[in-house]
Amino acid sequence: MKLPPLNAFRYFDIAAQTESFVGAAEHLHVTHGAVSRQVRLLEESLGVELFERRNRAIFLTPAGRALHSTTQAIFEQLEGAVQRLQQQGRDNVLVLSCEPTIAMRWLIPRLPRFHAAHPDLQLHLVAAGGPLDFSRSGVDLAIRRDDFHWGNQLHSVKICDEWIGPVCHPTANVRLDHQRLLHSSTRPAAWPTWLRLSGQQARHSERSDYEHFYLSIQAASAGLGLAMASALMVRDELDSRQLQAPFGFVRDGSAYHLLSPQPLQDDGKRQRFAAWVTDECRSCLAQLGLVQNDEPERPSPPQVR
Numbered sequence: 001m002k003l004p005p006l007n008a009f010r011y012f013d014i015a016a017q018t019e020s021f022v023g024a025a026e027h028l029h030v031t032h033g034a035v036s037r038q039v040r041l042l043e044e045s046l047g048v049e050l051f052e053r054r055n056r057a058i059f060l061t062p063a064g065r066a067l068h069s070t071t072q073a074i075f076e077q078l079e080g081a082v083q084r085l086q087q088q089g090r091d092n093v094l095v096l097s098c099e100p101t102i103a104m105r106w107l108i109p110r111l112p113r114f115h116a117a118h119p120d121l122q123l124h125l126v127a128a129g130g131p132l133d134f135s136r137s138g139v140d141l142a143i144r145r146d147d148f149h150w151g152n153q154l155h156s157v158k159i160c161d162e163w164i165g166p167v168c169h170p171t172a173n174v175r176l177d178h179q180r181l182l183h184s185s186t187r188p189a190a191w192p193t194w195l196r197l198s199g200q201q202a203r204h205s206e207r208s209d210y211e212h213f214y215l216s217i218q219a220a221s222a223g224l225g226l227a228m229a230s231a232l233m234v235r236d237e238l239d240s241r242q243l244q245a246p247f248g249f250v251r252d253g254s255a256y257h258l259l260s261p262q263p264l265q266d267d268g269k270r271q272r273f274a275a276w277v278t279d280e281c282r283s284c285l286a287q288l289g290l291v292q293n294d295e296p297e298r299p300s301p302p303q304v305r
Helices: 006-018 021-028 032-046 062-091 100-117 190-198 213-221 232-239 269-287
Strands: 051-054 057-060 093-098 122-127 141-145 155-167 180-184 206-210 226-230 250-260
Touching: 006 021, 006 032, 006 062, 021 032, 057 062, 093 100, 093 269, 100 122, 100 141, 100 213, 100 232, 100 269, 141 269, 155 190, 155 232, 155 269, 180 190, 180 213, 190 226, 190 250, 206 213, 213 226, 213 232, 226 232, 232 269, 250 269
Parallel strands: 093 122, 093 141, 180 206, 180 226
Antiparallel strands: 051 057, 141 250, 155 226, 155 250
């Protein structure tokens, strides 16, 4: 037996729920005439009247009530199955929001290691900084530096401390006096903070300004002066000798955190990424001779390459 088209059953089911062709049309975002035609085609195919039409009102016939009890159960089961399948598809997708500079200069080069360690997870990366509306963005986790207040409604896990220091081209003249200092709008206090914490002075220096932190670091790679950098963000360039850090790094009092709208569950995708990124950050800093607040501190040697 060949069944009528599924679409006709769907139109009938909604019309039976609303007891109105107009109401069904609004629900389905189609015209009143489209609903009426689909129901009429279904009645003709089945050879029975499903609705009694009186004075522009519709009422289910006994045959209509019998069919509706079946279609209602079938569509509820179908919707439940689709939701379960979609949920299973989302369970292995992790949407991560990350500040652009650390995403480009540190995280992305290390993602092959994450995929190798967790081949069942798909990471979708969104480059963004500052406050985030998790409910609207669809983001699962966010990496942020604690330079703003995110409130008590979010769950936070500290990843690592922030260490900053001047970097420049390996062939650059290593000095602070009479030097061009590269500043950025996204980290306007970086140079004053480092000078205060390190006890250094930069006399008779010139100044160049860049819109973003990563642009000032790139300018330093091009030999345009000394840029203030995060140790994490220049780790690879120090290894490859594209940059040098002649004065080492100091902890500036800020830290990177992983933010989540809900607690991180053991063995869940959020918890697995949190453990991985924390290990990666701390290992990276340890290789530079830098330690966490909760570890015994030792002096940070200049990273001259």
